[in-house]
Amino acid sequence: MYQGDSIAELFGANVFSDAVMRHRLPRDAYTALKRIIEGRGVLDLSLANVIANAMKDWAIEKGATHFCHWFQPMTGLTAEKHDAFISPTPDGRTIMEFSGRELIRGEPDASSFPSGGLRATFEARGYTVWDTTSPAFIRQVGEATVLYIPSAFCSYTGEALDKKTPLLRSMEALNQQALRVLRALGETKVSSVTATLGPEQEYFLIDRRSFEQRLDLMMTGRTLFGALSPRGQDMEDHYFGSLHERVASFMNEVNRELWGLGVSAKTQHNEVAPGQYEIAPLFTSANVATDHNQLIMDTLQRVARKHGFVCLLHEKPFAGVNGSGKHSNWSLATDTGTNLLDPGQTPHENMVFLVFLCAILRAVDRYAKLLRASVATPGNEHRLGANEAPPAIISVFLGDQLTDMIEQLARGAVTSSKQGGQLRIGVNSLPTLPKDSTDRNRTSPFAFTGNKFEFRMVGSSQSTAGPVFTLNTIVADVLGEIADQLEASSDIAATTLAIIQRIAKEHRRIIFDGDNYCPEWVQEAARRGLPNIVSSVDAILSLTEPEHIAVFERQKVLSSTELHARQEILLENYAKTIQIEAKTMISMARRQIIPAGLAFAGEVARSLHQVTSAGAKGKAQRYLLDRLDHLTEELLTAVMELDQAVSNLGNGSAAKAQFCEERLVPLMQHVRKVSDELEQICDARTWPLPTYAQMLFTR
Ligand code: ADP
Ligand code: MG
Numbered sequence: 001m002y003q004g005d006s007i008a009e010l011f012g013a014n015v016f017s018d019a020v021m022r023h024r025l026p027r028d029a030y031t032a033l034k035r036i037i038e039g040r041g042v043l044d045l046s047l048a049n050v051i052a053n054a055m056k057d058w059a060i061e062k063g064a065t066h067f068c069h070w071f072q073p074m075t076g077l078t079a080e081k082h083d084a085f086i087s088p089t090p091d092g093r094t095i096m097e098f099s100g101r102e103l104i105r106g107e108p109d110a111s112s113f114p115s116g117g118l119r120a121t122f123e124a125r126g127y128t129v130w131d132t133t134s135p136a137f138i139r140q141v142g143e144a145t146v147l148y149i150p151s152a153f154c155s156y157t158g159e160a161l162d163k164k165t166p167l168l169r170s171m172e173a174l175n176q177q178a179l180r181v182l183r184a185l186g187e188t189k190v191s192s193v194t195a196t197l198g199p200e201q202e203y204f205l206i207d208r209r210s211f212e213q214r215l216d217l218m219m220t221g222r223t224l225f226g227a228l229s230p231r232g233q234d235m236e237d238h239y240f241g242s243l244h245e246r247v248a249s250f251m252n253e254v255n256r257e258l259w260g261l262g263v264s265a266k267t268q269h270n271e272v273a274p275g276q277y278e279i280a281p282l283f284t285s286a287n288v289a290t291d292h293n294q295l296i297m298d299t300l301q302r303v304a305r306k307h308g309f310v311c312l313l314h315e316k317p318f319a320g321v322n323g324s325g326k327h328s329n330w331s332l333a334t335d336t337g338t339n340l341l342d343p344g345q346t347p348h349e350n351m352v353f354l355v356f357l358c359a360i361l362r363a364v365d366r367y368a369k370l371l372r373a374s375v376a377t378p379g380n381e382h383r384l385g386a387n388e389a390p391p392a393i394i395s396v397f398l399g400d401q402l403t404d405m406i407e408q409l410a411r412g413a414v415t416s417s418k419q420g421g422q423l424r425i426g427v428n429s430l431p432t433l434p435k436d437s438t439d440r441n442r443t444s445p446f447a448f449t450g451n452k453f454e455f456r457m458v459g460s461s462q463s464t465a466g467p468v469f470t471l472n473t474i475v476a477d478v479l480g481e482i483a484d485q486l487e488a489s490s491d492i493a494a495t496t497l498a499i500i501q502r503i504a505k506e507h508r509r510i511i512f513d514g515d516n517y518c519p520e521w522v523q524e525a526a527r528r529g530l531p532n533i534v535s536s537v538d539a540i541l542s543l544t545e546p547e548h549i550a551v552f553e554r555q556k557v558l559s560s561t562e563l564h565a566r567q568e569i570l571l572e573n574y575a576k577t578i579q580i581e582a583k584t585m586i587s588m589a590r591r592q593i594i595p596a597g598l599a600f601a602g603e604v605a606r607s608l609h610q611v612t613s614a615g616a617k618g619k620a621q622r623y624l625l626d627r628l629d630h631l632t633e634e635l636l637t638a639v640m641e642l643d644q645a646v647s648n649l650g651n652g653s654a655a656k657a658q659f660c661e662e663r664l665v666p667l668m669q670h671v672r673k674v675s676d677e678l679e680q681i682c683d684a685r686t687w688p689l690p691t692y693a694q695m696l697f698t699r
Contacts, residue, residue: 007259014062015262016055016136024054037132038192039172048100055136056085056098059147062138067098067147069106069128072163073113074569076463078294079153081108082146103149104130110153110161114572116565118159125156131164134291137261141302150291159562163465166557167287170472171195173555177479178332178340181359184486185352185496190334195472196452198283199293202324202460203300204275204312205247207698210690211310215592219584220577221314221461222379224668225593227676228320229693233273241270244699247277250307254279257299263292273321274696283329283452286472290464293326297461313461316382318692319672323383324460328467331452332356342451347405351496354405358503359482360453361396361406363474364446365510367551368394369531369542371446371455374470376539376570378577380459384534390445390457392539393525393532395512397444403513409504443516473557480554537657540570571653578660578668582646585671589639592688593675597632600682601625624681631678638674642667 012019022030029050035041059067066082073079087097110126134150153162160166171194178193211217216224243251251268258265264282271278279300281292297313304311316323332340341357344350364371371394375384384392398406441447445457458467482499489495509528514521525532533539542548544560544567552558558566608621645663649656679687 010256011259011264012262014138014140014260016058016138017262018135020058021051021054024058025051029054033132039175043104043132045100045104048104050100052098052100052103055103055147056096059138060085060096063140063145064138064147065145067102067149069108069130069151070148071128071151071153072290072294072463072465073153073161074116074163074566075114076163076461078298079108079113080146080148081106106151108153110155113153113161114569115155115161116568116572118155118161118561118565126153126161127156128153131168131287133168133285134288135262139261159565160558163463163469164287164290166562167290167465167469167472169557170469170476170555171285171287173476173557174332174472174479177476177483177555178356180483181355181479181486182334182352184483184489184492185355186492187352190336190338192335193340194333194335195286195468196283196331196333196339197286197289197464197468198280198329198452199289199458199464200278200280200325200327200329201293201296201300202271202276202278202326204273204317204324205250205277205304205309205699206275206312206317206695208305208308208310210695210698213688213690215588216581216584217310217312217317220581221312222317222382222581223319223692223695224581224585225588225672225675225679225689226319226692226695227679229691229696231274231693232321232696236272238270238274238276239272243270246307246309246699250303250309251277251279253306254299254303257303258292258296261292261295261299263295265296271322271324273318276322276324283331286330286464286468290468293464315377315379315459315461318696320692321696325383325456326458326460326462326464328455328458328464329449329452330455330468330471339451341448341453343402347402354409354500355482355496356479357402358500358507359478360475361507361510362503363471363478364394364396365507366478367470367474367548368510369533369539369545370470370474370548370551371457371467372531372533373539373543374467375457375459375462376536377459377462378536378574379461380457381536383459384457390443390516391522391532392534393516393522393530394445394457394510395516395525395530396453396510397441397447397513398511399441399448399513402448403511406504406508406511409501410508412501441513441516444512445516469557473552473555476555477551535661537571537574537654537661540567540574540657541654543567543570568653571657575649575653575656575660578664579646579649582642582664582668585668586639586643586646588689589635589671589675593678594632594635594639596682596686596688597628597635597678599686601628601632603683604628627681628678631674631681635671635674635678638667638671642671 021033029047032041032047033051036043066084068080068082070078070080085096085098086094088094106128108126108128128151131150131152136147136149138145138147152165152168154160154165174195175193182190214223216222255265265279266282267280269278279296283289300311334340340352343353347353372392447454447456455467455471458464485499486492486495509530522532544564549560549563552563553560604621604624608618608625611618611621645667650659
């Protein structure tokens with residue numbers, strides 16, 4: 001649809017951007033709004049009216065007929081309710097209207113969204129509130145054109161019912177505490193610090209026809225059955241391979257659509273598994289990046305359908321090949337343009353860098369369980385610890401140079417930085433590159449990558465809000481603690497050194513530069529006293545431990561009530577997801593797989609009858625019949641057992657979730673194992689489900 005436009009014209013064409021605002025708003029209104037966006041002013045209704053009017057005129061010129069508050073309830077997805085701009089006039093006609101009040105606030109019924117007990121149906125009022133820090137935009141969906149207003153979602157009593165509110169609160173907390181530290185260290189020019197985020201989105205594409213023949217994909221987003229194909233990712237030929245034409249056309253349309261929305265989609269490539277791909281935008285403020293990631297996920301799914309594909313965002317759509325993550329690159333930027341995690345050439349002299357680095361080490365070590373909990377979803381359970389994503393143990397990769405520095409600090413003073421030197425490739429015609437001072441580590445859950453950290457445990461279908469507000473909160477808290485000490489000190493240099501030395505000593509155990517996938521690390525981590533929370537349910541249960549409630553309350557990111565509500569939602573979500581998977585399995589096994597096994601057995605029996613009446617022994621038929629008989633019977637029993645377990649989940653969200661994890665998941669694994677064996681001996685012509693080979697290799 002944007003095929004002809006030049007990229008410069010296209011980029012941000014559908015965004016009510018800073019440039020559009022400057023052009024369309026009266027100068028004083030523009031200045032006032034900028035101050036509000038920077039957190040230095042309050043929005044009053046008269047200003048809101050002016051902005052709403054400008055926004056409406058702009059949107060209508062672009063063909064919009066409706067507006068909506070676009071928000072992120074606890075489902076992890078986005079929600080929107082469209083309102084037309086029309087407003088009837090007394091003479092029976094209509095004018096287009098959009099008031100400041102409508103811009104600032106919406107009132108969806110909160111009772112139909114997960115609230116973890118915060119909202120009962122009789123007290124259902126909820127509000128969506130305009131988030132001025134994330135620009136409004138226009139989307140074309142089919143023939144419809146709608147103005148989207150990014151919003152937070154809270155209850156009548158002001159409790160957060162969404163993912164954005166705690167993210168925004170955590171950005172403020174981080175800003176405040178980081179500024180205190182910078183001021184105490186003598187840095188006076190900076191007036192704000194922002195958490196930045198660049199999420200790499202992995203996904204699968206499969207042919208739509210296969211998708212529609214599989215109830216498991218349609219209901220759960222992953223395959224619950226399917227024998228491995230003879231070839232998976234063994235040849236390692238897909239990663240960074242040349243793009244298939246149909247996929248390249250798909251990516252082209254995705255990019256153009258995203259660019260129009262002001263999302264700076266930047267890199268794209270084939271991922272490790274057949275049928276797996278990645279898209280990454282340029283980083284931006286964590287709040288906007290989280291909104292943009294939602295747009296990326298939504299656009300991938302919509303555009304895929306247009307190209308005859310379905311985009312799978314699940315963390316593990318296929319057993320036996322790589323799953324999908326969302327590596328979340330995170331850093332801290334000042335309004336003066338400095339990346340606080342940039343070590344510079346001589347990091348040992350860069351006190352600001354060292355203090356922030358140490359604060360992060362302490363935060364990650366102290367609140368490792370919270371970080372683990374922030375990625376605990378039923379889908380991600382198939383990745384974490386499953387030899388492809390980082391294990392369930394949180395550790396930090398720093399690389400040679402910084403690890404050496406922390407070691408020096410733990411021993412005493414830090415006097416030098418290991419330098420990278422030159423990288424020689426051994427071919428004279430190739431240029432000599434300045435070597436990065438750190439190598440990469442693809443197995444670490446939390447890796448320093450030169451001037452940012454990469455949180456690699458985040459699942460592909462997750463909102464980045466949860467992991468990022470957790471990270472922001474715990475880092476803000478430690479920065480606050482450091483600021484307290486610095487502000488009370490009369491010798492800043494000595495106190496700073498003492499603080500970072502102490503952190504280096506106390507928290508060096510969290511640093512691990514080796515292979516996180518090897519079994520020895522599990523033992524080593526246990527020796528170091530690092531938690532290894534394999535179970536998602538246990539991770540979710542740890543959310544409300546007293547020190548976790550305390551840190552969220554101290555930083556005013558979540559109250560105890562809000563945190564308990566979130567825990568409740570996560571547990572419910574876990575149990576519901578597993579239940580849906582189990583029920584889908586039961587249905588497919590009973591209505592498709594067992595009948596296929598029996599039908600094939602019937603065919604073999606007829607063949608046996610034929611050959612024996614012709615005087616042959618029918619050995620093959622007898623062997624096959626025996627196997628079929630055995631497997632279908634085992635499958636039938638396993639399904640019955642699963643069925644019984646699903647209808648007896650017990651009471652209370654924690655007990656239910658635990659039952660699902662401990663009882664249903666193993667039963668489901670058994671059902672699958674038997675069915676996959678059956679698949680391998682049944683007639684391909686009558687097998688009712690598209691196979692792994694068909695799904696992974698058809699473009
Ligand atoms: P990789 O080589 O790790 O796959 P990619 O290029 O796919 O890297 O993605 C790296 C991501 O990190 C990009 O989204 C990029 O914009 C982001 N990034 C770079 N610098 C920063 C920063 N200072 N803060 C946050 N994200 C950053
Ligand atoms: Mg990448």
